[in-house]
Amino acid sequence: MNENLPVVIVGGGLAGALAAVRLAQRRPDVPLLLIEAGDAIGGNHTWSFFDSDVPPATRDLIAALQPVRWARHAVRFTTRTREFDAPYNAFGAAALNDLVRATLLPEQLRLETRVKHLAPDHVVLSGGERIAARAVIDARGPQGDVPALELGWQKFVGIEFAATVPDPDRAVVMDASVPQIDGYRFVYVLPMAADRVLVEDTYYADDAALDIDAVSARVREQAAQRGIAGAELRREVGVLPILIGGDPQAFWPAGDPVARLGLAGGFFHATTGYSLRLALRMAEELAGLPGPLDGPQLAAWSRARFLQHWGEMGFFRMLNRMLFRAAAPAERHRIFAHFYRLDEDRIARFYAGESTWGDKLRILSGKPPVSVSAAIKALIGR
Ligand SMILES: Cc1cc2nc3c(=O)[nH]c(=O)nc-3n(C[C@H](O)[C@H](O)[C@H](O)COP(=O)(O)OP(=O)(O)OC[C@H]3O[C@@H](n4cnc5c(N)ncnc54)[C@H](O)[C@@H]3O)c2cc1C
Known part of the structure; x- marks a missing residue:
């Protein structure tokens, strides 16, 4: 291996950017190149998280992103409302972009550059340029339809309004008291600053189709009902995979020579579609690997971690199967309302993907929110 060749990370989204930052900080001996098709790092996203989603070793990375922090958060269902004293946090793509620019040398970053071919030791750009590499990491994000995986979808539109809310210190992370449409539906209200509020309308649905204009109209309606009115500052849209089942060996065949990170490598929470925790964990591990990083x-390394993650997500895939296959779309809210009877620590471990056996038993106990026969049929795949 030529030691002058860089580790090339393709995709400057969440996973690729965090990995690049950590590598630059911890392995300055390793040449690095981050290639992003867009004109900035991170696209147009707001990433939110609980404190318990952040691996302790990566707290400095999160602090550098200067997240907005709410002291409390709440969830609401037709049957119950719960207020939690635990904080909630969020940061935007601009902060990730700033962190990358502050950490990487200018020659380590290429924006507005699309890779058309990836190989273990080089990439080819859309203009034909070939860049030799000691290793290539595919961090190109979601890759559209993935036949190896059985998926449901979490899709949403969020609009940030120039507005205020009466309680800016509280994030509403799930208000499912709204009419249930297209699966499990809830509204998210994040006061991003004293004069800006993000309102998001989210659906756990069977298909990935999203009518952005229709859902935007519903966001405005929900905002107005909460007294949130003002100029629209920005809009973000997401269609996230929710993993129900599939074949991990077909998704990522043995011997595949290119490393992967982020959604391209299946590193997301099966039930929430969220990936920040795993992106942080993988960035930290990557930068701590011994040896040449070829x-x-x-x-x-990355395939072994994917298979481990797949194993850890088994329980969550089973829950998703019940959510999507045993519950009629209009009834799915019952499963979440049932889940939110749990104590705070169990809920936190669930979102972190770290439920214990005791948690799993508690999640499945109590009066079932779906019929037992429908649940059994869903679990045996009929
Ligand atoms: C709007 C939105 C909000 C979300 N909110 C949260 C949240 O609150 N918390 C959470 O944990 N998760 C959240 N997610 C889910 C998940 O964390 C994100 O999708 C996350 O961005 C995935 O990271 P990634 O790096 O795999 O992919 P992306 O962040 O999508 O990054 C992939 C990057 O690769 C680039 N790229 C693609 N192809 C090429 C190519 N050929 N050449 C060069 N570059 C290329 C793209 O331009 C993109 O920048 C959200 C997702 C969306 C869409």
Whole structure:
């Protein structure tokens, strides 16, 4: 291996950017190149998280992103409202972009550059330029329809309004008291600053189709009902995969020589579609790997971590199967309302993807929110 060749990370979204920042900080001996098709890092996203989603070793990375922090958060269903004293946080793509620019050398970053071919030891750009690499990491994000995976979808439109709310210190992370349309539906209200509020309308649905104009109109309606009115500052849209089942060996075949991170490598929470925690964990691990960080090393490491993650998500895939296959779309809210009877620590571990056996038993106990026969049929795949 030529030691002058860089680790090339393709995709400057959440996973690729965090990995690049950590590598630049911890392994300055390793040349690095981050290639992003867009004109900035991170696209147009707001990433939100609980404190318990942040691996302790990466707290400095999160602090550098200067997240907005709410002291409290709340959830609401037709049957119950719960207020939690636990904080909630969020940061935007601009903060990720700033962090990358502040950490990487200018020659380590190429924006507005699309890669058309990835190989273990080089990439080819859409203009034909070939860049040799010691290792290539595919962090290109979601890759559209993935036949190897059985998926449901979490899709949403969020609009940020120039407005105020009466309680700017509280995030409403799930208000499912709204009419249930297209699966499990809830509204999210995040006061991003004293004069800006993000309102999002989210659906756990069977298909990925999203009528952005129709959902935007519903966001405005929900905002107005909460007294949130003002100029629209920005809009963000997401269609996130929710994992119900599939074949991990077909998704990522043994011997695939290119390393992967982020959604391209299946590193997301099966039930929420969220990936910040895993992106942080993988960035930290990558930067701590011993040795030269060459192509075979990174490909073997990232695939092994994917298979481990797949194993850890087994329980969550089973819950998703019940959510999507045993509950009629209009009844799915019952499953979440049932889940939110749990104590705070169990809920936090669920979102972190770290439920214990005791948590799993508690999640499944109590009066079932769906019929037992429908649940059994869903679990055995009929
Ligand atoms: C609007 C939105 C909000 C979300 N909110 C949260 C949240 O609150 N918390 C959470 O944990 N998760 C959230 N998610 C889910 C998940 O964390 C994100 O989708 C996350 O951005 C995935 O990270 P990634 O790096 O895999 O992909 P992306 O962040 O999508 O990054 C992939 C990057 O690769 C680039 N790219 C693609 N192809 C090429 C190519 N050929 N050449 C060069 N570059 C290329 C793209 O331009 C993009 O910048 C959200 C997702 C969306 C869409």
